[in-house]
Amino acid sequence: MSATQKSAKELLERLIGFDTTSDKSNLALVDFVRSYLSELGVECTVLADETSEKAALYATIGPNQEGGVVLSAHSDVVPTEGQPWSSNPYQMRSDGGRLYGRGSTDMKGFLATVLAEVPAFVAAGLKRPVHIALSYDEEVGCLGVRPLSQHMKTRVALPEAVIVGEPTGLAPVNAHKSAYRLETEIHGRSAHSSVPSWGVNAVFYAAHLVTEIERLGERLAAQKVSDPRFEPPYPTVSVGEISGGTAHNIVPDHCRVVWGMRGMPDTDVPALVEEIRAYCDTQLVAKMRVVDEACVINTQIAASILPLKPRGGSSAEALISTLTGIAEMGAVSYGTDAGFFDDIGWPSVVCGPGDIAQAHKPDEFIAEDALDQCTAMLGRLGAHLSA
Numbered sequence: 349m350s351a352t353q354k355s356a357k358e359l360l361e362r363l364i365g366f367d368t369t370s371d372k373s374n375l376a377l378v379d380f381v382r383s384y385l386s387e388l389g390v391e392c393t394v395l396a397d398e399t400s401e402k403a404a405l406y407a408t409i410g411p412n413q414e415g416g417v418v419l420s421a422h423s424d425v426v427p428t429e430g431q432p433w434s435s436n437p438y439q440m441r442s443d444g445g446r447l448y449g450r451g452s453t454d455m456k457g458f459l460a461t462v463l464a465e466v467p468a469f470v471a472a473g474l475k476r477p478v479h480i481a482l483s484y485d486e487e488v489g490c491l492g493v494r495p496l497s498q499h500m501k502t503r504v505a506l507p508e509a510v511i512v513g514e515p516t517g518l519a520p521v522n523a524h525k526s527a528y529r530l531e532t533e534i535h536g537r538s539a540h541s542s543v544p545s546w547g548v549n550a551v552f553y554a555a556h557l558v559t560e561i562e563r564l565g566e567r568l569a570a571q572k573v574s575d576p577r578f579e580p581p582y583p584t585v586s587v588g589e590i591s592g593g594t595a596h597n598i599v600p601d602h603c604r605v606v607w608g609m610r611g612m613p614d615t616d617v618p619a620l621v622e623e624i625r626a627y628c629d630t631q632l633v634a635k636m637r638v639v640d641e642a643c644v645i646n647t648q649i650a651a652s653i654l655p656l657k658p659r660g661g662s663s664a665e666a667l668i669s670t671l672t673g674i675a676e677m678g679a680v681s682y683g684t685d686a687g688f689f690d691d692i693g694w695p696s697v698v699c700g701p702g703d704i705a706q707a708h709k710p711d712e713f714i715a716e717d718a719l720d721q722c723t724a725m726l727g728r729l730g731a732h733l734s735a
């Protein structure tokens with residue numbers, strides 16, 4: 349090995365050592381990747397966010413021509429607070445063929461194998477490029493991939509495939525659900541609880557809303573299954589938080605409901621949100637305003653992760669089938685950065701080393717074998733792009 353050539357295992361140890369929990373800066377990790385690639389003669393573009401605490405990065409190896417492949421990873425990890433780890437989560441521990449540490453599976457293991465393969469990509473004389481795309485804040489709503497994909501869209505030639513290396517056990521996935529965070533604010537009117545009719549009880553109206561959301565969920569569960577690969581194979585809703593009121597003898601004038609929806613790739617979630625808004629306006633606000641004209645209910649889409657839509661027979665599906673030897677495409681219910689690359693018209697699949705069952709857990713690990721298999725897949729990719 350040359351001075352700059354490192355194994356995936358060595359690189360994973362370095363990457364795990366950066367605590368890139370989503371609420372912390374990822375700049376030290378990004379700087380490490382930038383200088384590693386720079387030593388190999390690969391120039392990077394670093395895109396800082398508005399706080400200058402986070403940055404995304406992308407790099408192109410080979411000529412910037414159509415038909416390249418984007419290898420996409422996120423730099424952030426989920427918190428370890430409250431989890432019973434057997435050792436320091438930010439210090440890689442190797443034991444019995446497993447490499448333990450936060451992010452080992454989700455998804456620094458993939459990033460480590462990609463970085464370890466860069467010297468081979470550089471030496472291969474690629475005819476079509478490999479692009480490395482590294483985002484931030486994936487775990488808190490795929491925030492980093494939005495500016496990153498928009499920036500790359502106008503500067504990177506249309507790729508044959510985007511491979512998002514989330515842990516799928518190196519099985520190809522061509523579809524995932526969307527995820528929406530919704531916040532509803534209910535503004536009623538305060539009164540002494542001895543004469544409730546002088547007020548508009550925001551918590552009572554929140555209860556009506558919650559029941560309507562539950563009814564929507566039941567309706568969605570009963571609709572025709574469009575893709576039986578999903579678990580469950582229909583859109584889902586959930587109410588996660590309710591807050592309102594201050595005391596038993598005050599009619600509460602405010603209540604806040606935080607809820608969520610996960611859509612199938614073909615679900616028009618904003619249209620369903622519009623139905624809930626219409627219910628609030630016609631069924632609830634109309635009654636509230638009999639007492640006070642100022643009463644209002646507002647529902648906002650606070651965050652959204654786009655779905656990965658299956659594009660039967662796309663160039664990305666064909667390529668990942670060739671690389672993995674697996675023709676069948678899977679579907680997953682968790683969100684990834686892939687939906688945002690799909691949205692800019694780049695054929696995208698999810699396929700990476702490790703088991704999603706390890707992700708976000710204490711004593712997260714990845715098997716060394718899984719890294720070796722990913723390295724072999726990237727070797728086949730290098731040969732494909734050099735041919």
Ligand SMILES: [Zn+2]
Binds near residue numbers: 454455514
């Ligand atoms: Zn992930």
